[in-house]
Amino acid sequence: MAGLSLNACGITFWATVFLVASTGATPVDSSSSTSRCKVYPGDAAWPSDDAWAKLNKATDNRLLIKPEPQASVCYNGPLYDAAKCAELTTDWGRSYTHFDDPIEMMSPVAQGMTCLPPDVFNSHNCTRGGFPMYVINATEPKHVQLGVDFARETGVRLIIKNTGHDFLGKSGGKDSLSIWTHHFKSIDYIEKFEDEKLGYSGPAFKAGVGVQAFEIYKAAHDKGRAVVGGEGETVGIFGGYIQGGGHSPLSSLYGTGADQVLSFDVVTADGKFVVANSTSNPDLFWAMRGGGGSTFGVATAVTVKAHPDMPTTASRFGFTSEKIGNETFWAGVRTYVDYFIPNADAGTYAYFLLLPNITTGIFSFKMSPFFAPNKTLEQTTTLLQPWFTRLNDLGITFDPNITHFDSYYDAWKSSFPLEVVEKINATTGSRMFPRANFETEAKRDELLNNLRKSSENNRVQVHFNIKAVDPSNADNAVNPAWRPNILFAQQAVRWPVNATSAEILKIRQDFQTGDMQRWRDSSPGAGSYLAEADRLEPNFGQAFFGTNYPRLLELKTKWDPEDVFFVTTGVGSERWKVESVDGLPNENGKLCRVTT
Ligand SMILES: Cc1cc2nc3c(=O)[nH]c(=O)nc-3n(C[C@H](O)[C@H](O)[C@H](O)COP(=O)(O)OP(=O)(O)OC[C@H]3O[C@@H](n4cnc5c(N)ncnc54)[C@H](O)[C@@H]3O)c2cc1C
Ligand SMILES: *[C@@H]1O[C@H](CO)[C@@H](O)[C@H](O)[C@H]1NC(C)=O
Ligand SMILES: *[C@@H]1O[C@H](CO)[C@@H](O)[C@H](O)[C@H]1NC(C)=O
Ligand SMILES: *[C@@H]1O[C@H](CO)[C@@H](O)[C@H](O)[C@H]1NC(C)=O
Ligand SMILES: *[C@@H]1O[C@H](CO)[C@@H](O)[C@H](O)[C@H]1NC(C)=O
Ligand SMILES: *[C@@H]1O[C@H](CO)[C@@H](O)[C@H](O)[C@H]1NC(C)=O
Ligand SMILES: *[C@@H]1O[C@H](CO)[C@@H](O)[C@H](O)[C@H]1NC(C)=O
Numbered sequence: 001m002a003g004l005s006l007n008a009c010g011i012t013f014w015a016t017v018f019l020v021a022s023t024g025a026t027p028v029d030s031s032s033s034t035s036r037c038k039v040y041p042g043d044a045a046w047p048s049d050d051a052w053a054k055l056n057k058a059t060d061n062r063l064l065i066k067p068e069p070q071a072s073v074c075y076n077g078p079l080y081d082a083a084k085c086a087e088l089t090t091d092w093g094r095s096y097t098h099f100d101d102p103i104e105m106m107s108p109v110a111q112g113m114t115c116l117p118p119d120v121f122n123s124h125n126c127t128r129g130g131f132p133m134y135v136i137n138a139t140e141p142k143h144v145q146l147g148v149d150f151a152r153e154t155g156v157r158l159i160i161k162n163t164g165h166d167f168l169g170k171s172g173g174k175d176s177l178s179i180w181t182h183h184f185k186s187i188d189y190i191e192k193f194e195d196e197k198l199g200y201s202g203p204a205f206k207a208g209v210g211v212q213a214f215e216i217y218k219a220a221h222d223k224g225r226a227v228v229g230g231e232g233e234t235v236g237i238f239g240g241y242i243q244g245g246g247h248s249p250l251s252s253l254y255g256t257g258a259d260q261v262l263s264f265d266v267v268t269a270d271g272k273f274v275v276a277n278s279t280s281n282p283d284l285f286w287a288m289r290g291g292g293g294s295t296f297g298v299a300t301a302v303t304v305k306a307h308p309d310m311p312t313t314a315s316r317f318g319f320t321s322e323k324i325g326n327e328t329f330w331a332g333v334r335t336y337v338d339y340f341i342p343n344a345d346a347g348t349y350a351y352f353l354l355l356p357n358i359t360t361g362i363f364s365f366k367m368s369p370f371f372a373p374n375k376t377l378e379q380t381t382t383l384l385q386p387w388f389t390r391l392n393d394l395g396i397t398f399d400p401n402i403t404h405f406d407s408y409y410d411a412w413k414s415s416f417p418l419e420v421v422e423k424i425n426a427t428t429g430s431r432m433f434p435r436a437n438f439e440t441e442a443k444r445d446e447l448l449n450n451l452r453k454s455s456e457n458n459r460v461q462v463h464f465n466i467k468a469v470d471p472s473n474a475d476n477a478v479n480p481a482w483r484p485n486i487l488f489a490q491q492a493v494r495w496p497v498n499a500t501s502a503e504i505l506k507i508r509q510d511f512q513t514g515d516m517q518r519w520r521d522s523s524p525g526a527g528s529y530l531a532e533a534d535r536l537e538p539n540f541g542q543a544f545f546g547t548n549y550p551r552l553l554e555l556k557t558k559w560d561p562e563d564v565f566f567v568t569t570g571v572g573s574e575r576w577k578v579e580s581v582d583g584l585p586n587e588n589g590k591l592c593r594v595t596t
């Protein structure tokens with residue numbers, strides 16, 4: 001293993017770099033263990049240009065130095081270009097604009113809103129904000145090892161960016177060194193993968209961690225297979241998604257993304273390149289299946305189960321309160337709640353929206369889509385008919401289009417639109433409502449009133465009626481709240497574009513003590529999903545990791561005793577805080593220890 005031999009001399013290599021680089025004063029590595037904050041520009045311990053140049057050389061010239069935010073073409077300075085700015089403004093919403101870039105994140109709010117196209121949001125200036133200072137455009141484990149060693153030995157903050165989809169901005173960090181994993185793009189099909197301990201014998205894919213949903217779904221389809229992944233076209237299935245759990249249009253059949261993992265190739269905090277599977281580093285294997293990205297190591301490849309491809313039926317429809325009025329509208333939504341348990345138990349997935357319009361006072365329900373993998377048109381129609389009859393009885397017109405596809409891939413391609421970048425004036429909170437919330441008439445009434453209240457408070461709601469039970473009962477770190485889940489619910493709070501930092505903070509805090517607390521109160525002991533949640537979620541250890549938290553914290557200390565890896569709301573993150581310049585929860589500030 002090239003990685004091990006490299007690591008054996010890694011420390012010596014970096015010691016040499018810093019002996020050459022520093023003026024001979026303090027040994028550089030003292031910073032990481034004792035200083036209050038990570039090392040930043042202006043600190044005596046900040047690596048010299050020469051040290052960065054050595055890192056660049058060692059990584060085959062793959063170090064990007066101060067990559068510019070894309071919107072710098074919109075602001076006064078050497079890169080100003082009105083035509084390019086206009087083009088960027090047009091393309092801003094497309095996820096491709098962001099994941100193909102070494103630093104951009106899908107969540108501008110978490111970046112700190114310091115450089116956006118003025119027509120999207122006028123940041124009046126373009127500064128780096130929560131973006132990293134240096135980026136290793138990694139394509140080999142060796143590049144990752146060098147980045148991890150450099151960060152550990154210098155005390156510079158380390159981040160990992162794959163696609164940048166994380167809702168909370170966990171792929172950003174001011175003035176950090178970033179390892180960009182986007183170009184680990186290999187996909188290998190394994191006819192027969194056997195692991196007695198995991199009880200799996202069957203086909204598998206080994207994929208580089210930069211592989212995205214549209215790529216693995218196509219590769220799987222070509223082999224007559226289907227792989228568990230997210231609905232979004234460009235989500236990085238083998239990075240943050242899979243380590244954080246990951247829900248899927250196939251979850252009601254096969255469980256979470258993390259439940260599919262057979263093996264990881266990982267660079268750990270000590271710079272070693274290891275395998276984490278059921279027999280090699282099994283505790284790391286356990287933790288990385290659900291314990292969250294950028295916490296225990298950097299994966300470079302992941303092996304997952306490959307399931308048979310299957311015909312799939314999908315359906316889209318909707319209705320609004322415009323002609324029928326509020327009471328009938330909510331009665332219609334209420335009839336649906338009666339079918340959440342049977343529909344999830346039947347192996348289906350439903351993605352639906354509840355949209356308020358404060359100007360018109362009109363509410364909308366949008367099913368987009370109801371997704372029935374492995375079901376014929378007839379089976380799907382039979383499943384939906386009892387609910388449709390009740391909607392008809394209420395006089396609700398909803399115009400269903402039920403379409404059958406020969407494969408999961410074709411159904412997925414036709415059913416889910418390309419995802420867009422997140423809003424500049426919104427934040428999403430989430431809750432996993434368990435089966436207990438749907439088992440009685442009274443509980444279903446309570447749930448409906450809960451959703452209605454959020455709509456009346458002008459929250460945009462996105463819901464997933466799914467379960468996430470792994471038929472093989474994998475023992476892993478997936479949030480236990482996924483197991484009884486029936487409704488994974490998201491609601492977004494919005495604020496005026498011109499609101500001050502203090503106003504935004506107040507609105508966000510009120511959202512947590514108001515609408516989010518009401519959701520928590522009605523689902524005691526349940527949780528939230530770490531990749532689609534609010535940075536202000538209180539008691540994040542319980543919410544994102546549940547009863548696994550104490551063990552995960554022990555494993556964090558074992559595998560990363562120096563906190564080389566940090567992400568906000570990650571395991572062990574309570575020891576650190578991003579001290580943002582505007583006091584808002586974002587990445588635009590130094591990462592410092594929480595002093596007691
Ligand atoms: C439009 C949209 C649709 C989505 N749809 C779904 C969905 O259907 N189901 C679902 O479950 N989620 C969904 N998500 C959430 C998504 O799973 C998370 O945003 C997830 O974090 C994305 O992982 P990523 O690697 O692509 O993103 P990134 O933001 O690049 O990374 C996420 C986190 O993982 C870390 N990380 C990334 N790669 C590695 C690695 N190789 N090793 C260690 N750490 C790593 C990063 O540091 C970061 O902390 C969606 C998000 C968006 C914006
Ligand atoms: C823009 O930001 C730069 C870098 O922080 C700063 O030097 C400059 O004064 C700022 N310009 C304005 C107009 O705020
Ligand atoms: C990153 O590396 C890939 C693969 O070598 C290359 O195609 C791409 O252009 C690089 N990106 C940047 C911004 O350097
Ligand atoms: C786990 O990884 C080790 C080390 O690479 C390997 O020897 C072993 O065969 C793997 N186990 C399985 C079930 O693949
Ligand atoms: C609300 O409805 C008005 C009038 O139809 C429309 O112009 C506006 O875009 C809607 N707002 C939202 C947030 O959908
Ligand atoms: C429906 O409820 C909304 C929000 O509570 C309100 O603004 C609207 O006027 C109501 N519509 C009708 C027709 O009563
Ligand atoms: C899919 O349907 C086939 C045929 O009805 C069945 O044999 C198979 O078990 C189903 N798969 C799953 C995962 O339910």
Ligand SMILES: *[C@@H]1O[C@H](CO)[C@@H](O)[C@H](O)[C@H]1NC(C)=O
Nearest residue numbers: 314316400401402403414415
């Ligand atoms: C129904 O949906 C399918 C698949 O999305 C689409 O091709 C078809 O045009 C739709 N039919 C109607 C009548 O809208």
Ligand SMILES: *[C@@H]1O[C@H](CO)[C@@H](O)[C@H](O)[C@H]1NC(C)=O
Nearest residue numbers: 120423424425494495496497
């Ligand atoms: C959020 O910003 C958009 C523009 O991007 C604006 O249309 C909308 O009204 C804003 N929302 C609120 C609640 O002000």
Ligand SMILES: *[C@@H]1O[C@H](CO)[C@@H](O)[C@H](O)[C@H]1NC(C)=O
Nearest residue numbers: 496497498499500501503504
């Ligand atoms: C934001 O704009 C609104 C309407 O234009 C105005 O009433 C409000 O005072 C502004 N708020 C701030 C903080 O500028």
